[in-house]
Amino acid sequence: MTRNIPVSLEINGDPHDLRVALSDSILDVLRDQLQLTGAKRGCNQGVCGACTVLVDGRAVRGCLTNAAACEGEAVTTVEGLAEGLTLHPVQEAFVEAGAMQCGFCTPGMVLATAALLSENPTASREDVVQALSSNLCRCSGYQVIIDAALAALETGVEIGGEAGA
Amino acid sequence: MTFSRPSTVEEAVAALSAGEQVAPLAGGATLMAIANAGLVELEGLVQMAGVGELSGSSRSDDGTVRIGAMRLHRKTAGDDLLIDGQRVIADAAGQIGNPAIRNMGTIGGSVAFADPAADYLPSLLAADAVLELAGPSGRREVPAADFFLGWMETALAENEIIVAVRVPPAPAGSVGIYRKMSRVAGDFATISVALVLQMDGETCADIRIGVGGCNPTPVRVPDAETALVGSDLNTDAVDVAARQITDACEPQDDVRASAAYRSRVLPRIIGRVVTEGRQIALEGS
Amino acid sequence: MSKLEARVGIRMPRVDAPETVAGEAMYTDDFYLPGMLFGAVHGSPIAHGRILSIDTSEAEAVTGVKAVITGRDYNHVLAGPFIKDETMFATDRVRYVGEPVAAVAATTPEAAREAASLIEVEYEDLPAVLSIDEALAEDAPVLHEDLASYFCTFEGKGTGNTLCAGDLTEGDVDAAWAECDVIVEQTYETGAQHHLYMEPSGAVAEPDRQGKVTIWSSLQSISLAQQRVAEWVNIPMAKVRMVAPRIGGGFGGKGNAHFQPAAAALALKTGRPVKLMLTRSEDFEMMRSRHPSRVHMKTGAKADGTLVAREFEVILDCGAYADDSPGVVSVAVLMGRGPYRIPNIRARGVGVYTNKLKAGAYRGYGNPQVSFAAEQQLDELAEKLGMDPVDLRLKNTMNDGDRWLGGQPVAVSSAAKCLETARDAATAAPALPDAGPDRKRGLGYALFSAPHGLLSTAANVALRTDGSIAVATGAVDIGQGSDTILQQIVADALKLDLDQISFASQDTDSSPYDWKTAASRVTYMAGQACLNAAIEAREKILVHASDLMEVAPGDLELRDGGKVGIVGIPEKEITFGMIAGRAHYQTGGPVVGASEIMFETPAVDPAVAQSKGLAFSKVGAYSFGAHAVEVEVDEVTGEVEVLRAWCVHDVGRAINPAMVDGQVIGGFVQGLGYALLEEMVWDPDDGRLANPTLMDYKIPTAREMPEIHSIILETPFGDGPHGARGVGEPPIVGAPVAIANAIANAIGKRPTVMPMKPERILDLLDGESA
Ligand SMILES: Cc1cc2nc3c(=O)[nH]c(=O)nc-3n(C[C@H](O)[C@H](O)[C@H](O)COP(=O)(O)OP(=O)(O)OC[C@H]3O[C@@H](n4cnc5c(N)ncnc54)[C@H](O)[C@@H]3O)c2cc1C
Ligand code: FES
C-alpha cells in the first residue's frame, strides 16, 4: 500500500504532517513511521485493547482507528502521559500497586484509566470494572489493575483533576 | 486510492459512486477489523464523520427521535431524548461491545453491516424504527422490519448510505429493555431479546419482541405479539408466544453456541425478559 | 528504598515497573533495526497431505522480496525435546493446518505476506485424524511412519499414532478392589486451551559478518532456543546468540523456538536484520495448545472413607509433533494420585498424534487434566459414602514423610493445612444475598499439589570495583517477576539495597545456563543458584574483610548497604568498595560466587513402584494448595458464574507476597476461563481451527472476575531459597476442578466435560428433569 494520503494531526502535543496509506491504522503509523511503540499490537482486531490510544481524550482502539481519518485530531499515546521523568499519576499508581506482570497490556490499561479519570473523576469500582473490561490481561486476573485504577482515582481527585489526559 | 472527506450527504454519495471498492468509513470498528484481517481490498474510503447531517440526535414534536447515522454507541446509550419504550435502543447501545468500542462505533455502521448478532438490530425492530437512506437516485425511507434481508444482507442499494435512524414515539408509559446473553462481557450476543411493553393495569396493552443472534436476520413475529395483547402475560401465554417466535428462527451453529442450544434456550429467555419487563412496567405505574 | 530492613518477604513492585507503565519496555515487535526486512511464513492450508512440489518463483518475483526459503534449503534436521520428529519446515508431509512450509523476507510486511501467499505448493491430500478416537482407530492413517527410527530420550516410545505410553504401579490394585466398600468410575474429557499470552510470538534476527546471528524473541528459554536454532539452521551454537527482550507472557506456550530458526536463516541468507511477527491468528494456528485429554479413572474406598485403590488411564491428544508431550504425559501420571495416601495404584499415560497443531507445555503440564478427574472422584466418593468431601480428603491427605506416587519422599506436606484453611475461610465468609429465581448456588473444593524441581540451572554473583554486585542467570522473566525476586534473594544474602545490584538481562553470550522458565521452577531452582552464588561471594568478601580488619571471620557481620563490621563495635566497619579494591588490585582477584545445581531426586523409587516408559526420571519437590469456590448456576441458560474463591497456597516462603498473589489470582482467572469457556475447536471437515481470533476465542475480562481471596501459607520446605517453592502452576490445577465440584454441589449433577459451557450444563440440568 502506498502512503499517498496526507494527514496533519497532533501526537502527544506535537504537530505531525504525515503521509499514510488508505487502510493504515493509527497504530501502524505510530509504530512503523514514528517508532512510538508504547501502543502494542495484541490482536489487530479491536478485541484486546493493547493498542489503546486517546483520540481527543477518549480511549479508542489504535488498530481500528483509520489514520487518514485522524486529520486534525489530537492523539495521545502512553508515551505522552509522563512529563519528562515525572510519571503521570495513573502510571505512578500502577507502579505503586504493582499492577502488572508481563506488562504487555499495561500501556493500554494505563490509558484506559487515564481516560476514565478525566471523564468521571468520581468513578465507582463498578465503573472502573466496566471501563477496564475493554482491555484484556492474561496475567493478572485484573484485581490488582482495578485496585491501581481506584488508587489513581483517589490521587487524581486530590490533585484537582490535573490527572486527566 | 482515494480518501475523501465530504461534508454533505450528496457529496458523500457522489464520492462513493466514484469507484468500485469505495466504502463509507464510519467508526471503522468493523471496517478496519476486516481490512486488517485481509478480508476486504479497499480502493477508496469516504469518511462520514464530516457530514453534518449524520451527527447528533433530535426529537420532533410528535416524539419521534432521529438518531444521525454517525451517532456513537456511547452517545446513544446516554441519550435522554429516548423515552418510554424507545429506551430499548439506548439499552442496546449501552451493551454493545465494551466502552472503547462504544467510543468508536456508530449506529449507521452497525446497521449497515447488519451482523445478525449486533445489538441494535432486534431493538430497532421492537421500536418500529425507520431508516432514512440516501443514494444516487435520491432519498427514501425503509422500515427496519424491511431492511434486513439475509445474512449480512440489507436493503441498501449500491452507493446508498444510511442517513439516520428514526424512532417513533413508543406507547405512553411503555418500557423498553434489551437483554443479551453472551459468552463474556464485550462479546456479540449469543442470544438477545429486545422488548417494548405497555401494560394497562395487569393487562398487556402492547408488546413487541425482537430477537437477535438466532437467525440470519433479526426476528419479530407480530402474530405472537397480537396473541399476548389483552392477556395478563401469564406463563402459559408467554410460553406459547415464545415458542412461536422460536419457531420462526433458523439459528446456526457457530463458535458462540450450537443452533440446538439457541432453540432450547430462546423461549426461556423470552419468558424471562417478558417477566422482567412486566415487573418493571407494574412497578412503574 | 534505601533502608531496606527486610528484602525477603516484602511486597515490592517489579523492578522494571516504571519503564513498563511508561510504554518504554522493549518487546520483540518494538525493535526497529536499520535496514530491517520483514518475514512471513507460508503455512499449510491442509491438515494432512504429501507435498508433491513447491514453486517459489512467483513469490520471488514480488517487488521487495529478498529471500524465500523452504525445507529444500535446510538439511531436514529432526529435533524435539523428547522425540526428535520435527523439522524446521515441512518437506515431504504436512501434518496440520498452519504448519510452516516456507518463509519469505521482504522490504515491507505487506510484500512479505503477499509473497508468502504466492508460494505454490502442490499437495496430495491424506485423510486427517482429528481426535483421540480417530488416531487410535485400527485403520487410522499414520502420521509418522518413521516413528520407530526417530531418536528418543526415554524408553516409552510408541507405535502407530501412539507416540508414547508409560505405566506406573504401586501395590496390588486387582486385589485391592475387594477391600473397597464403594467404588466410583468415570470418564472425563478436557478441551484444548490456548495460552493466549497477550503478546503474539515473534522474532527479530540480526546477522553479522562472522556468520553469527543475534535473535531477540519472546521465549521462555534462551538456552533451548539457542540449541534449536543451531540445530535447524545447522550452525554451531557459538554462532547463535539469543537475547531475551521483554516477554509479553508465555504460560508454557513459548517454551522453545519454532519459527525463530526461519527468521535466523532469512537474516543469514540476506545479510540483513529480519523481523518475523506472527499475527494473532497465525499464533493460534502455529504455536501450541494445552493437550485435550480423556481420563478414565476408578477409585475405591472403605466405608470409613479410607482410600484403598485407584486405577486410571490418561490419554493426551498431542497434535502433530511430540514436542513436550512425553513429559506432560509423565507428569499427568505422576499427579494422578494427588496429595493423598492411596496404597494401590495402577496408572497408564498415553500420548497420541493427531493432525492438529502440537499440544505442548501449558501451565500445569498435564496436572489440570488429571486433577479434573481425580478431585471430582473424591467428591463422588464422598457423596456415595455420605461423608463431607473435605472430611474425606482430610482423612487421606499425605503427611510429612509420606511418599509421592512413585516413591519420592515428601519431607513436608501441608496438604491438610491448606484444605483446612480454605474451608475455614469459605465458611467464615458472610453469606451472599439470596440467589434470584432459577438460580442455584454451590460450593466446591479442590486440593492439589505441583512439582517444582526439574533439570538444571546456574548463577553468578560478582563484586564490582565500587562494591556493587552483578548478578547473572539464564532464567528468563516472562512476566512472573523472577528478575525482581532473584534480586531480592541476592540483596538479602548480601544486605544490599536493590540499587546496588545490577541484574544482567538474559543473553546466551553471557548468561549462565538455565533450562527454562517452566514448572514454576525459577524461584525454587534459580533462586537456590542465586542464593548459593551470593553466599559464596559473601564468604570471599568476609575473608577479605577479615584480612583487612585483622579479626577472625567469625567476628564479622554484614551491615546494610554493602558493609562489613566487627560484631559489637558499630563504628568499626569497611565497605564492599574497599574490599573490591583489594580483591581487584592487590590480592586475590575479583570476587565471584558461582553456583550450578541440578534437581537430582528420582521420581520413581524401584523399591516402592514399578514404572515403564515415563519421560522424566528426576522431577519432584512438591508444594500444596487448596481452593474453595462458590458458583451460581443459571438453570434457564446453563450459564455458570463464579462468585467467590478462596485460594490457599503454601509457597514455603513468599519472597515477594505481591507476586505470589499475582500468580494466584492470575492463575485462578486463567483457570476460570479454562473451566467455563475456552476451547480451541477444529472443523471436523477440513481440520482448520474454527476460532483462531480473539473475536471467536474468548477469555475472561474484568467483568468475569470473581471476588478472589489469595491466602498465602508459609511452611518452609527446606531446600528452596528461604524454604520457598513455586506457585506459578498450582492455581490453574485447582481452579477448574473446584469449579466443577461447586457446579455439582449446586445442581446435583456432575460435569465431566470441560469446558463446562452453558450448553453442557443445560444438558445435565435437562437430563435431570427428563
Ligand atoms: C471488539 C469488538 C466488539 C464488538 N462487539 C459488538 C457487540 O457486542 N454488539 C454489536 O452490536 N456490535 C459489536 N461490535 C461492532 C461495533 O458495534 C461496530 O462499531 C459496528 O458494527 C460498526 O460501526 P462503525 O461505525 O465502526 O462502522 P464501520 O466499521 O466504519 O463500518 C461498518 C460497515 O458499514 C458501512 N457503513 C458505515 N457507515 C455507513 C452508513 N452511514 N451508511 C452505509 N454504510 C455504512 C461501512 O462501509 C462498513 O461496510 C464490536 C466490534 C468490535 C471491534
Ligand atoms: S491490537 Fe487493537 S485491540 Fe488488540
Ligand code: FES
Ligand atoms: S500483565 Fe501480562 S497481559 Fe496484563
